[in-house]
Amino acid sequence: MPPHVTYELTEMGVTLREATAPLLGRSIAHLAGIDDARAAYDARTDALQT
DSSP states (O other), rough: OOOOOOOOOOHHHHHHHHHHHHHHHHHHHHHHHHHHHHHHHHOSSSSSOO
């Protein structure tokens, strides 16, 4: 049987998760718009081609 390992966030990790949760929620709520903006940017003909 493989060894059992338990992971948990430190207090600093918990507060970081709390602080970034609104950003994650906003990103998820606007995912379609983000994808559209990304596609529009990629389709630009004046963008530098590398």
